[in-house]
Amino acid sequence: MIPGPAGNLEAMIDDSNEGSWVIFCHPHPLYGGSMFDAVLDTVEKAVAPLNLSTLRFNFRGVGSSDGEHDHGDGEVNDLVSVVEWLRQAKSPSAVSVAGYSFGSVVASRGVANCNTVSPVVLIAPPTSSMTLANDLMVPVRVIVGDADPFVDLPKLRQWQQHQHDAKIVTIPGADHFFGDQHQALQSATSAIFSEAPRL
Template sequence: MKAPTEHKLFVKGPTGKLETIVLVPASKPRGIAIIAHPHPLYQGNMDNKVVYILSKALLESGYLTVKFNFRGVGASEGSHAEGIGEIDDVLAVTQSIRHQYDIESDHLPLLLAGFSFGGAIQAYVAQQLNPEKLVLIAPSVARMKAPPVVDHADSVFIVHGSLDDIVSLQSVLDWATPQTIPITVIPGAEHFFHGKLAILKQVILNACKT
């Protein structure tokens, strides 16, 4: 059986190159998934375990997956821009990958995914890119004052841990309730889903079956 292929590349971002890893499934991808990592000022990067699980689950679901380091992280140039610049980073990566892999010509759907800070950033990006699906893991929507995604509410999938003490479950409920977005809660899981990553992966796989 043919294995997925991995491509390491640099995408031209608004303030310099952005370190990026693309995983291409063996068969024709069903879509493209752009994954955003947690807060750059708190050791967040594309090698985060939850980001890895997101990438692995979405790849197994048939997506071409893209993870990258925000500006100022790893080998990406620039410096942290309070979330505003990071929105532009996602837009730049998405545009570049779509062009490079001829995604636009095939009209493949877009999935935006993110963990914590990255989840909130993707809520902002969704306003501009109109993704087919939005997958948010413990998104820091209150801290980042994330906008509502009511236009996408029926295609938003949120996962949270019941014991998250970094991004409170209540803060996400307060954001999701007016939009009638359901939340999948993993009992006993904290922010980084230690000991619960296998469950997290299965939950994502189940959500992306269709």
């Protein structure tokens, strides 16, 4: 458990590698999202060979985490608390955040409050219904499927123009859940973290 602003947060940690860490943010709790999501499984498999330690956690009100769902606002504070806990408990040389769907929106907003987190990886951000943080000063990498009905690609590309360093990777034929495209998602994620300057 990790102390959070609304109580303890359930977490799953793999600290078999020293130095750099990746924190994962899960999809929408009201639609069954949790740290055990299959897309996050794929993303974690992608970083496993790269000697990165990983931390997954459940937002408030999910699984064994205390508190109640707060529509993204309190969840941002949860993420910030997890980042600060990690810094104090593990003394990482670098911290990155990767979020999927709802978790990508939380990640973008949380990273805006954690200046030294780099990079942030946003997977299938639901830009048709939610708003990402603007003017991010850290490197941002976005992975989307071109058949995802929840991602407004023109809106996402417009958002990209207002970031310090943002790149979009599009997976042909992939929908919001990546269906039979998990291998492509794994490859895209691996490439991003392999090239990340701080990792």
